[in-house]
Amino acid sequence: MIDVMHLRASGSGDMRHRWLAVLALASGLGVVGTAGAGVVTWDGDGDGVSWSDPVNWSGDALPGSRDDAVIPGGFDVTHAGGDDVVASLEVEGSLLLAGGALEVVGSFLVDGGSFGWSGGTLDAAPEIRNGALELGG
Numbered sequence: 293m294i295d296v297m298h299l300r301a302s303g304s305g306d307m308r309h310r311w312l313a314v315l316a317l318a319s320g321l322g323v324v325g326t327a328g329a330g331v332v333t334w335d336g337d338g339d340g341v342s343w344s345d346p347v348n349w350s351g352d353a354l355p356g357s358r359d360d361a362v363i364p365g366g367f368d369v370t371h372a373g374g375d376d377v378v379a380s381l382e383v384e385g386s387l388l389l390a391g392g393a394l395e396v397v398g399s400f401l402v403d404g405g406s407f408g409w410s411g412g413t414l415d416a417a418p419e420i421r422n423g424a425l426e427l428g429g
Contacts, residue, residue, distance in 0.1 A: 329358035329379070334367050343371040343387075357397065363387055365404060371412065381416070383407055383423070389414055 332355035338347030346354050348369075355361040357377040363369050367385035373392040380398040381387075388408040396416035406424035418425065 330360070332359045332361050334361075334363045334369060334385070336367055341368065341370050343369055343376065344374050360398075363405070373412075 331350075332353070333350045334348060335350050336348055337352075338345035340348065342348065344354070346352050349355060349361075354376070355378045358379055360380045361378045361382070363381075363383045363385045365384040368388075369385065370388045370390055371392055371394050372390045375393040375395075377395040377397065379396075381396045381400045383400075383402045383405045386406040386408070387402075388410065389412045390410050391412040393413040394416065395414075400416040400418045401421065402418055402423040402425070403421045404423055406426060407418055407420070408426035410428060
Protein backbone atom coordinates (compact mmCIF):
# COMPACT_ATOMS: atom_id res chain seq x y z
CA MET A 293 0.00 0.00 0.00
CA ILE A 294 1.28 3.46 -0.79
CA ASP A 295 1.52 5.69 2.25
CA VAL A 296 0.17 8.95 0.82
CA MET A 297 1.07 10.85 3.99
CA HIS A 298 4.78 10.32 3.35
CA LEU A 299 4.99 10.95 -0.39
CA ARG A 300 6.83 14.13 -1.36
CA ALA A 301 6.95 15.97 -4.66
CA SER A 302 10.05 17.89 -5.65
CA GLY A 303 10.40 20.98 -7.82
CA SER A 304 7.87 23.66 -8.53
CA GLY A 305 4.31 23.28 -9.76
CA ASP A 306 0.84 22.85 -8.51
CA MET A 307 0.96 20.37 -5.57
CA ARG A 308 -2.76 19.69 -5.87
CA HIS A 309 -2.30 18.30 -9.39
CA ARG A 310 0.65 16.21 -8.25
CA TRP A 311 -1.40 14.64 -5.43
CA LEU A 312 -4.27 13.96 -7.82
CA ALA A 313 -1.84 12.25 -10.19
CA VAL A 314 -0.39 10.14 -7.35
CA LEU A 315 -3.87 9.13 -6.18
CA ALA A 316 -4.94 8.29 -9.74
CA LEU A 317 -1.84 6.13 -10.19
CA ALA A 318 -2.35 4.40 -6.84
CA SER A 319 -6.00 3.78 -7.63
CA GLY A 320 -5.10 2.28 -11.02
CA LEU A 321 -2.62 -0.05 -9.34
CA GLY A 322 -5.30 -1.25 -6.94
CA VAL A 323 -3.57 0.04 -3.84
CA VAL A 324 -6.29 2.51 -2.85
CA GLY A 325 -9.79 1.50 -1.87
CA THR A 326 -11.36 -1.81 -0.98
CA ALA A 327 -12.47 -3.13 -4.35
CA GLY A 328 -12.81 -6.89 -4.28
CA ALA A 329 -13.37 -7.14 -0.54
CA GLY A 330 -16.73 -8.38 0.66
CA VAL A 331 -18.78 -11.14 2.19
CA VAL A 332 -18.45 -14.54 0.52
CA THR A 333 -21.13 -17.00 1.64
CA TRP A 334 -21.14 -20.78 1.27
CA ASP A 335 -24.03 -21.86 -0.97
CA GLY A 336 -22.95 -25.46 -1.61
CA ASP A 337 -23.71 -25.27 -5.34
CA GLY A 338 -20.52 -27.18 -6.23
CA ASP A 339 -19.75 -30.57 -4.70
CA GLY A 340 -21.43 -29.30 -1.52
CA VAL A 341 -18.53 -30.26 0.77
CA SER A 342 -15.09 -29.00 -0.33
CA TRP A 343 -13.83 -25.58 0.75
CA SER A 344 -11.57 -25.64 -2.33
CA ASP A 345 -14.46 -25.90 -4.84
CA PRO A 346 -15.15 -22.28 -5.89
CA VAL A 347 -18.66 -23.16 -7.07
CA ASN A 348 -19.59 -23.85 -3.43
CA TRP A 349 -19.16 -20.13 -2.64
CA SER A 350 -21.31 -17.15 -3.63
CA GLY A 351 -20.05 -15.62 -6.84
CA ASP A 352 -18.43 -18.98 -7.64
CA ALA A 353 -15.11 -17.75 -6.23
CA LEU A 354 -13.14 -18.82 -3.17
CA PRO A 355 -12.98 -16.28 -0.37
CA GLY A 356 -9.66 -14.43 -0.23
CA SER A 357 -7.60 -12.52 2.26
CA ARG A 358 -9.83 -9.44 2.06
CA ASP A 359 -13.12 -11.35 2.29
CA ASP A 360 -15.37 -12.24 5.20
CA ALA A 361 -16.33 -15.91 4.76
CA VAL A 362 -19.66 -17.22 6.09
CA ILE A 363 -20.79 -20.84 6.39
CA PRO A 364 -24.54 -20.79 7.19
CA GLY A 365 -26.34 -23.41 9.26
CA GLY A 366 -27.22 -26.65 7.51
CA PHE A 367 -23.90 -27.00 5.66
CA ASP A 368 -20.98 -29.33 6.42
CA VAL A 369 -17.74 -28.02 4.92
CA THR A 370 -14.33 -29.71 4.79
CA HIS A 371 -11.03 -27.89 4.28
CA ALA A 372 -8.79 -30.74 3.11
CA GLY A 373 -5.91 -28.98 1.37
CA GLY A 374 -4.46 -25.78 0.03
CA ASP A 375 -3.39 -22.61 1.79
CA ASP A 376 -6.26 -20.20 2.39
CA VAL A 377 -6.42 -16.82 4.09
CA VAL A 378 -9.64 -14.95 4.89
CA ALA A 379 -10.27 -11.65 6.66
CA SER A 380 -12.85 -13.22 8.99
CA LEU A 381 -14.83 -16.44 9.27
CA GLU A 382 -18.27 -17.12 10.71
CA VAL A 383 -19.43 -20.73 11.02
CA GLU A 384 -23.09 -21.46 11.77
CA GLY A 385 -22.97 -24.90 10.10
CA SER A 386 -19.91 -27.11 10.50
CA LEU A 387 -16.33 -26.79 9.34
CA LEU A 388 -13.73 -29.55 9.50
CA LEU A 389 -10.07 -28.61 9.03
CA ALA A 390 -8.66 -31.93 7.79
CA GLY A 391 -5.64 -30.68 5.85
CA GLY A 392 -3.89 -27.72 4.29
CA ALA A 393 -3.59 -24.39 6.03
CA LEU A 394 -6.28 -21.94 7.06
CA GLU A 395 -5.50 -18.46 8.34
CA VAL A 396 -8.19 -16.15 9.67
CA VAL A 397 -6.75 -12.66 10.03
CA GLY A 398 -9.63 -11.21 12.07
CA SER A 399 -12.44 -12.81 14.01
CA PHE A 400 -13.24 -16.52 13.74
CA LEU A 401 -16.68 -17.09 15.22
CA VAL A 402 -18.42 -20.46 15.56
CA ASP A 403 -21.99 -19.51 16.46
CA GLY A 404 -24.39 -22.42 16.84
CA GLY A 405 -22.28 -24.64 14.63
CA SER A 406 -19.16 -26.73 15.04
CA PHE A 407 -15.49 -26.58 14.19
CA GLY A 408 -13.47 -29.78 13.94
CA TRP A 409 -9.71 -30.02 13.56
CA SER A 410 -8.22 -33.36 12.55
CA GLY A 411 -5.27 -32.20 10.43
CA GLY A 412 -3.65 -29.26 8.74
CA THR A 413 -2.57 -25.93 10.16
CA LEU A 414 -4.77 -23.29 11.73
CA ASP A 415 -3.63 -19.71 12.23
CA ALA A 416 -6.60 -18.27 14.12
CA ALA A 417 -8.26 -18.15 17.52
CA PRO A 418 -11.82 -19.48 17.20
CA GLU A 419 -14.48 -18.11 19.49
CA ILE A 420 -17.13 -20.73 20.19
CA ARG A 421 -20.66 -19.50 21.04
CA ASN A 422 -23.35 -22.10 21.52
CA GLY A 423 -21.34 -24.45 19.33
CA ALA A 424 -18.86 -27.30 19.46
CA LEU A 425 -15.10 -27.64 19.12
CA GLU A 426 -13.87 -31.10 18.13
CA LEU A 427 -10.15 -31.87 18.16
CA GLY A 428 -8.48 -35.00 16.78
CA GLY A 429 -10.18 -37.58 14.74
